[in-house]
Each structure stands twice: as C-alpha cells, then as structure tokens.
Amino acid sequence: MALKGLRMVATLVVFSALISAPAWAKEERPNIVFFLTDDMGYGDTGCYGGKFVPTPNIDRLAKEGTRFTQFYAASPVCSPSRTGFLTGMYPARWKITNFLQTRAGNRASEQVDFLDLKAPSIARTLKEAGYATGHFGKWHMGGGRDVTNAPHFSAYGFDEHAGTYESPEPDPNITATNWIWSAQDKVKRWDRTAYFVDKTLDFLKRHKGQPCYVNLWPDDVHTPWVPEGSNLKRKQEGDDSNVNFKKVLKEYDRQVGRFLDGLKELGLEQNTVVVFSSDNGPLPAFGGSRTGGLRGSKISLYEGGTRMPFIVRWPGHTPAGRVDDQSILGGVDLFPIFCSLASVPLPKGSAFDGENLEKALFGKQLSAVIRCSGNTAATVLLVIPRSRATAARMSPFATGIGRFWSMRTARGRSCMIWKRT
Numbered sequence: 001m002a003l004k005g006l007r008m009v010a011t012l013v014v015f016s017a018l019i020s021a022p023a024w025a026k027e028e029r030p031n032i033v034f035f036l037t038d039d040m041g042y043g044d045t046g047c048y049g050g051k052f053v054p055t056p057n058i059d060r061l062a063k064e065g066t067r068f069t070q071f072y073a074a075s076p077v078c079s080p081s082r083t084g085f086l087t088g089m090y091p092a093r094w095k096i097t098n099f100l101q102t103r104a105g106n107r108a109s110e111q112v113d114f115l116d117l118k119a120p121s122i123a124r125t126l127k128e129a130g131y132a133t134g135h136f137g138k139w140h141m142g143g144g145r146d147v148t149n150a151p152h153f154s155a156y157g158f159d160e161h162a163g164t165y166e167s168p169e170p171d172p173n174i175t176a177t178n179w180i181w182s183a184q185d186k187v188k189r190w191d192r193t194a195y196f197v198d199k200t201l202d203f204l205k206r207h208k209g210q211p212c213y214v215n216l217w218p219d220d221v222h223t224p225w226v227p228e229g230s231n232l233k234r235k236q237e238g239d240d241s242n243v244n245f246k247k248v249l250k251e252y253d254r255q256v257g258r259f260l261d262g263l264k265e266l267g268l269e270q271n272t273v274v275v276f277s278s279d280n281g282p283l284p285a286f287g288g289s290r291t292g293g294l295r296g297s298k299i300s301l302y303e304g305g306t307r308m309p310f311i312v313r314w315p316g317h318t319p320a321g322r323v324d325d326q327s328i329l330g331g332v333d334l335f336p337i338f339c340s341l342a343s344v345p346l347p348k349g350s351a352f353d354g355e356n357l358e359k360a361l362f363g364k365q366l367s368a369v370i371r372c373s374g375n376t377a378a379t380v381l382l383v384i385p386r387s388r389a390t391a392a393r394m395s396p397f398a399t400g401i402g403r404f405w406s407m408r409t410a411r412g413r414s415c416m417i418w419k420r421t
C-alpha cells in the first residue's frame with residue numbers, strides 16, 4: 001500500500017512538473033479577441049480624457065494592460081480601415097478606398113464591391129494554423145445593399161459568424177430590413193453589442209482547449225444612436241444628440257465589462273490577448289470633444305479621423321497600467337503582430353505593409369518609426385516604418401512645413417505623403 005501511495009505521489013509530482021513547465025506554457029498559444037469599436041473617437045473614453053460618461057470598464061482594460069496614444073487606423077472610413085486590419089496591407093492595394101456601398105456608388109468611388117479573396121486574411125492564416133475563428137459584428141468588406149455576390153465569411157477563414165446588414169450573410173436576428181437597424185429587429189439596436197459579446201463568449205466557451213481568434217466588432221458607437229427606451233415609431237433613424245450618445249457609450253462600456261467578466265468566469269482571462277480599438281474617428285465629433293481636441297473627424301485624414309484608442313491586455317505579458325506615448329503603430333501592423341503572438345509564420349506570397357511591432361506590446365518603446373499619411377480624392381492612410389520609407393517608390397520634394405512625397409495611386413491620382421521625423 002505504502003509503495004503504491006509513493007508511486008502515486010511520484011506520478012503526481014512528475015505530472016505537476018510537466019504541466020507547470022515553462023516550455024509547456026510557451027507552447028500554449030493565446031486566444032486573441034480583437035474588440036473593434038465602430039466610429040469611437042480618440043477622446044470618447046475616460047482613460048483617453050473623455051468626460052461624456054464614466055467608462056470604468058474600458059478604463060479597467062487600460063489599467064490592466066498597455067494603452068497607446070499613437071495608433072493609426074489605415075483609413076478614416078469603415079471599409080478601408082477594416083481591410084487594413086484584416087489583410088495587413090494598405091486597403092488601396094485591394095481597391096477599397098471608401099465605405100463600400102451600392103454597386104453604382106462603388107463604381108463612382110472607383111472601388112470594388114467586396115474584398116478580393118486573393119487578399120490575405122488574418123482569420124484564414126490563423127485557422128490554417130489550428131485556431132478556431134469567429135467574426136461577430138459589423139463586417140463592411142463586402143455585401144449588403146445591392147451587392148449580393150460577396151464571398152461568404154468562410155472564404156475569409158471564419159468558422160462562425162454573426163454579421164450586420166453590411167455583410168455577405170446578415171444575421172436574421174438583427175437584419176429584419178436591409179439597413180443599419182429596424183424597429184422589427186428581434187434583437188433591438190440597444191442590445192446589439194450585448195448580442196455580439198454573448199456570441200463571442202459562447203464561441204470561446206465551446207472552443208476551450210483550442211486557441212481562438214475572434215473579431216468582436218460591434219456597430220456601436222456608430223450613429224444612429226438608439227438607446228433603450230427610444231420611441232422606435234417616432235424616431236426610426238434615431239437621434240444623433242449628445243444625450244443619446246452618452247447613453248449609448250455608457251451601455252457600450254457596460255458590455256465591455258460584461259465581456260471581461262465573462263472571460264474571467266470562463267477561466268480564459270490569463271491566456272487571452274484582448275485588443276481594443278476603433279476603426280475610424282467619430283461623427284459627429286461635437287466640436288472636437290470626441291477627438292480629444294484633435295483636428296478633423298471621421299472621413300478626414302487629420303488626426304481626429306485616424307488616431308484611435310488602442311489598448312492591449314494580456315496578463316503577465318503586456319505591462320499593466322503602462323501608457324506608451326512614443327511607439328507609433330498602425331492598423332496594418334496587427335496582422336503580423338497577431339501572427340507573432342500566435343507563433344504562426346506570415347503567409348508567403350503577399351507583400352505586407354504592416355510590420356511585427358509586438359515588442360511595443362511587451363513594454364519596449366519603439367521610437368524609430370515614421371508615420372506617413374496620404375490624401376487623395378479617396379481616402380488612404382499609409383503608415384510606413386522607417387525601414388520601408390525609402391522603398392515606397394515615392395518622389396520627395398521639400399516644402400516649408402515638412403517633407404512631402406508625391407505618389408501615384410492605382411488610378412493615377414497623386415497622393416501626398418508627409419514624413420514626420
């Protein structure tokens with residue numbers, strides 16, 4: 001009996017050593033949840049100086065993770081910005097330079113109707129490496145209005161999905177009509193973020209034991225603002241008032257908290273990287289108060305349209321409570337960063353514009369990065385690290401306020417590039 005007991009103890013000791021060994025832990029790939037807000041201003045939340053309503057849950061994320069003050073979306077408009085996130089490439093390379101709309105509108109904008117399947121997709125890359133993948137929320141990279149031939153979510157590498165009307169497969173619970181929202185929607189406008197949070201938590205719960213990549217991309221805090229208690233018959237389009245914005249933002253923050261609590265309850269808090277950001281600047285911007293005083297707003301290439309809140313929390317990896325006001329990161333950098341976090345090599349055959357700047361997430365200040373922004377009749381923003389700045393086939397010329405480059409876009413329009421040193 002004693003010998004058997006000793007053997008059991010020895011077995012338990014060996015087993016415990018195995019499961020706590022650093023090598024084993026290193027091999028466990030983290031979940032990545034990309035929480036992308038729609039049209040959130042740089043100055044909307046408390047941790048970025050916002051005074052509209054308290055945002056204790058988003059602030060908590062910043063307190064428990066690292067908050068960046070120089071993160072730039074790939075465009076100040078939904079579709080191209082999202083394309084930058086998903087592909088790791090400048091959206092103009094895939095001929096998406098404006099918000100995707102009707103076929104006629106897309107022709108007028110000299111852009112395609114949906115994201116080319118030849119483009120890289122972070123979900124596809126991670127799925128091929130063993131990740132379970134989900135997209136819950138607004139897509140806006142094809143589908144909706146009269147565009148009925150956009151590729152399905154699975155073609156971009158997603159196992160599961162719940163999309164809004166601007167997607168190839170609108171979720172029937174939130175798309176009673178072919179519009180942003182409707183009074184007939186089963187899940188009301190004010191419950192949509194909760195709906196997407198529930199979908200995400202359920203997905204993570206069902207895929208425990210497998211690494212997960214999830215786009216949690218609500219369509220809050222985009223207008224129309226329709227908080228609970230709104231008179232749906234009287235205000236079908238919602239009410240874009242400061243009062244309603246505050247109610248929507250407050251509820252949105254509450255849902256961020258629900259997500260964080262849910263993650264903890266699932267026991268997934270420690271090994272989940274939560275990335276929080278916005279796709280483009282606010283509109284209306286309420287006199288610049290929503291951009292934290294930055295010039296411009298959504299649609300504008302000024303900082304108010306492109307500089308985004310960016311918070312990353314991965315307990316034990318991202319320094320807690322750190323504010324990085326030096327490193328400059330862009331939306332196109334997330335593809336290589338996510339691959340690196342997941343220990344997955346970048347797929348071959350694509351000329352990625354983003355770079356793996358994951359060291360910034362782990363506390364290293366990256367100062368030697370240049371940000372360049374470009375403007376055309378359509379909207380394009382370029383974020384070019386120093387190592388690439390000379391390889392962009394640009395023609396430099398000097399002006400009194402900085403160095404500029406002219407660049408030809410695919411459609412022959414000239415593009416102004418400003419270099420900050």
Ligand SMILES: [Ca+2]
Pocket residue numbers: 038039077078222279280
């Ligand atoms: Ca947007």
